[in-house]
Amino acid sequence: MAEVTSPPTGYRLLLPSDWVQIPLRQGKTEEIVHRIATDAFRRAPGDIPRDKLTPLRLEMERRLRAAIADARKAKALEIYLPMRLSGEMNLGASIVVSEARLPSHSAPNASAVAVSDPAEVAARLISRSNGTELDLSSGEIDGALAVRQERVMPADPGRGAEMASRRVDYLVSVPGDPSRWFVAAFSTIGAGDPRDDLADALVEWFDALMATFRWSWA
Structure with a gap:
């Protein structure tokens, strides 16, 4: 990969047509919800x-508002949700995209050095795990350092999580700015058990989706 002199301005993912991207940095919630619901029901079978x-x-709009509110509280950039009109809308899975900055550490000459060693990134993730199971690995995505984290999050009704969930996070170092990390967080409840066959299949799908990730420059 050629040396990068400026950070990318965006990214691309090859998502299936039944997933919708919801940008969270622009537009009002009601405008976003109305546009998505209008587009979705325009494709509804004529015999319904x-x-x-x-x-x-109405149920779609209610769930969209709740999902957008939760993602904005987490300061996310985008959220991706599966939409299906052939039956109940499936919100058993989601992808939340955000940006993170890992604190720099001090070099022997007292200068600040960005954290870019996978082992250091893993250590920081483990320190934030709060005792949950972690499966960590590292590699590259589109030429950039990437750390993959997988865990099962227990139910937490007090925070709106009525069921346990399987979560896979990809942290990808932003080219040209090693202190910035692109974060794609996938979550699913499977068919009711975060370790069931459906959850396994969805995790495999998300891993395949992240293989399509590409940086973009304006």
Whole structure:
């Protein structure tokens, strides 16, 4: 890979057509919800009676508002959700994209050095794990250092998590700015058990999706 002199301005992921991207840095929540719901129900099969579509639409909008509010509280950049009109909207999985800055450490000459060693990144992740299981690995994605973290998060009704979930995070160092990290956090409850076959299949799908990740420059 050629030496990078300036950080990328964006990224690309090859998402299936039934997943929708919700940008969180621009626009108002109601405008976002209305646009997504309108686009989704425009594709609804013509044989579905209107009196059945209306409750589906209201439930979709309610869940969208809740998902957007939670992602904004976490200072996320985008959220991706699966949308299906053939049945109940599936919010058993999500992808939240954010940016992180890992604190620098001091070099022997007293200058600040960005954390870029996978072992250091892993140590910082473990220190924040709060005792949950962790599966850590490192490698490269589109020529940039990447650390993958997988864990099972227990249910926490007090924080709105009624069921345990399987979570996979990818932290990718931003080229040209090693103190910045792109973070893609995937979460699923599977079919009700974060370790069941559906959860395994969805985790494999997310790993394959991240293989399509590419940086972009304006």
